[in-house]
Amino acid sequence: MQYLELPRSLATGDFIKFVHEKMTLPDGMKIRYTFSGSVYFERMKNLALYSTNRSEIKDRVAQTGLTDVYNGCLV
Template identity: 45%
Template sequence: MSQFGTHAEAVASGSLAGYNAASQAFGHAPLQLPRTTAIGDIIAYANEKMETKEGRRNRYTFAGAEYFEHMKEAGLYTLDVKEIEERIEKAGLKDVFKRKIV
């Protein structure tokens, strides 16, 4: 069972998993998304929480109370598309899934 509870998280983590599977099949290092991005942060946050018994009982979503509060406190929550694009570019992730693996 996935630790993520909504479509957005499942699509993002599934896309990353597929990309990393293909990357590793061709001898490339896996892509790790930084915590400066919401998806990188939720993956790291959920992994940390999964280390505890209580954390394994929870699902982590962008809309969920626990992670949503963390996301706001970390300064990651925004609806400003330009700000999101700037974060992605600064992290070196612009068009990352367009990069050729083969």
């Protein structure tokens, strides 16, 4: 079975990696990690990962080769 790796060039991939890294820090479990209004929201904006433009998001996903990745069986 191959694992699906979401790259950091996508907000979801960056979120997973970012939260994993932060939760290993001493105070990491005390922070709320969300896509809206928390420390990660600011990070998304700073890294230009935040967008409400569907076309831009679609293009970004296409660049990673993950278009329609969830339309098939992953297992």
